[in-house]
Amino acid sequence: MKRMTFRAAVSAGVLTALAASPLFSQTAFHKFVAVGDSLVAGEEGNCLVERHQNRSWVKLVANQLGISDFQQPLISERALTNPLTGQPCLGAVISGQTITVGAVSQMGTNQNAALSRPYDNLGFIGSPRIKDFVDLKVSVPGRSGTDNVAAIVLRNFAGGPFEGMSAVDEANSLNPDLVGLWAGNNDVLGAATSAVAIDGVTLTPVAAFEAKYTEVLTGLAASGRTIVTFTIPDVAAIPFETTIPPVVVNPATRQPVLVGGQPVGLLGPRTTSTCSTPPCPLPAGTLVTLSASSLLAQGIGIPVALGGTGLPLPDGGFSPPSTLNPGVLLYPDEVALIQQRTIDLNAKIGSISAANGAILIDAYSLFNEIKVNGFEIGGITLTASFLTGGLFSADGVHPSQIGYAIFADQVIQALNAAKGSGIERPDIAHALLTPNVPTISTAGEVDPSGGPYGFSLSMWKELLGSFGPEEGISVVLPGSGKRVPRVVHR
Numbered sequence: 001m002k003r004m005t006f007r008a009a010v011s012a013g014v015l016t017a018l019a020a021s022p023l024f025s026q027t028a029f030h031k032f033v034a035v036g037d038s039l040v041a042g043e044e045g046n047c048l049v050e051r052h053q054n055r056s057w058v059k060l061v062a063n064q065l066g067i068s069d070f071q072q073p074l075i076s077e078r079a080l081t082n083p084l085t086g087q088p089c090l091g092a093v094i095s096g097q098t099i100t101v102g103a104v105s106q107m108g109t110n111q112n113a114a115l116s117r118p119y120d121n122l123g124f125i126g127s128p129r130i131k132d133f134v135d136l137k138v139s140v141p142g143r144s145g146t147d148n149v150a151a152i153v154l155r156n157f158a159g160g161p162f163e164g165m166s167a168v169d170e171a172n173s174l175n176p177d178l179v180g181l182w183a184g185n186n187d188v189l190g191a192a193t194s195a196v197a198i199d200g201v202t203l204t205p206v207a208a209f210e211a212k213y214t215e216v217l218t219g220l221a222a223s224g225r226t227i228v229t230f231t232i233p234d235v236a237a238i239p240f241e242t243t244i245p246p247v248v249v250n251p252a253t254r255q256p257v258l259v260g261g262q263p264v265g266l267l268g269p270r271t272t273s274t275c276s277t278p279p280c281p282l283p284a285g286t287l288v289t290l291s292a293s294s295l296l297a298q299g300i301g302i303p304v305a306l307g308g309t310g311l312p313l314p315d316g317g318f319s320p321p322s323t324l325n326p327g328v329l330l331y332p333d334e335v336a337l338i339q340q341r342t343i344d345l346n347a348k349i350g351s352i353s354a355a356n357g358a359i360l361i362d363a364y365s366l367f368n369e370i371k372v373n374g375f376e377i378g379g380i381t382l383t384a385s386f387l388t389g390g391l392f393s394a395d396g397v398h399p400s401q402i403g404y405a406i407f408a409d410q411v412i413q414a415l416n417a418a419k420g421s422g423i424e425r426p427d428i429a430h431a432l433l434t435p436n437v438p439t440i441s442t443a444g445e446v447d448p449s450g451g452p453y454g455f456s457l458s459m460w461k462e463l464l465g466s467f468g469p470e471e472g473i474s475v476v477l478p479g480s481g482k483r484v485p486r487v488v489h490r
Helices: 012-020 057-064 145-153 167-173 186-194 206-220 292-296 332-355 363-373 401-419 428-433 448-453 457-466
Strands: 004-006 032-036 075-078 088-095 098-110 121-123 178-182 226-230 317-319 323-325 359-361 375-377 380-382
Touching: 032 057, 032 167, 057 121, 057 401, 098 448, 121 167, 167 206, 178 206, 186 332, 186 457, 206 226, 206 332, 226 332, 226 401, 292 448, 332 359, 359 401, 363 401, 375 428, 401 428
Parallel strands: 004 375, 032 121, 032 178, 178 226, 226 359
Antiparallel strands: 075 098, 088 098, 317 323, 375 380
16 A cells, blocks of 8 residues: 655744745635534544644634634633543653653633634534434533533533524534534444444444434535535544554563463453353454553453463443443454444445535545554654554544644645645644643643553543443443443433
8 A cells, every 4th residue: 555645844944934924725615614523623632622622623624724713612721630620631641761641631611602603613522423413402411421512512502592403503504615524433433442342332323324424414515515524434443442462561561471482362251262261362353442551550361370360351241221331352253343334334424425415535544544554744654553653642542633634634635626726735744843732730640550551440431431322321330330420311
């Protein structure tokens, strides 16, 4: 496969010149509105704050179009409190020569709540599925994570200025001539993050997805309006799923431990073709999520002979009628189901987009190509490696500011190709050279239970709360007996 290459000027002088004199080309687009989930909102590091929002692909596209009145629900960033009273923002934590991940700040309040019209960026976090962009017309704070954030972004809570209006309704009320729609990611993401792949619980059935995606896209379509849509990335290929190998590693070197010249598999609860009595070594093709880091630090999943407990890492499951028991392992059959569901949903996105004349961005292929070949900019090759690769944020799920800049560039290129326009492409080098760190003083410490990657149990809880399953499903962590907050009955 051909390496993706983007040559960019990276000198400070060139960047300063570009910032001072933006070269906007004349286009017919005067009003740009975006609808979707966390990838539209610009989430990084498991949170959404102003520094993330202003580096999202949506805001970068608006900048390139020369749209000055582009409004977002700008969320302030606060120093960490102890205990945390809000959703923490994860970031890289450097200690000597070791890089781990930890909470560096937390989400604050909406500084643009008094805007008298809907926002131009209607993307919201909290795991909205495709149905929520048309069905969620009255958000109820406290009912679910999706409701909590929808109340901030859509402001359609009871008595609010836009009560009774869905995201699609609010987008249409602004009469845009350009709409971006990236939705459907959470219709498969919950299966990957909870490591439980069950149709109708953590995976949206294909027929249900097709019906709602059609409703969303046809609801946004209008005469003379340009719509840009996106496919769903392979969520089984993100760092959250691929960083920890299925074999025992030396935590100091992070290299496989060899016994008799061979790596030793981590232990799981399932039987395999070569092991009939669990715990058994994980079969080839099993994915171990970052959530396992804190468990591995306790010796869980590691054979006794290598200093572990001999206990298996938990494999998730569903206890009818309404309890999800998340795990940290995706066995090969679960990986195959998630990937096939992603392919099936992407086929529906493609066909529905074509039927409505939308411009389709193939994010699935782009993610996979970057994963294999990296992304070269100014002689620097960025990769999908967790923390050190540069393309993903500290939660291992969402892109970094560089990743979002790449998507903005893809949108501009697609618009230019489809419309014959000359919109100036965004300066990805600026995203590469601009630090994306809290602008407040923080005193966060890495949770020592987080293992070599610093990915602690508390972070796992927060992620599961963000990428929860269908409403009405309770989530119970292994052995904790505690329900994960924000995944409740609707």
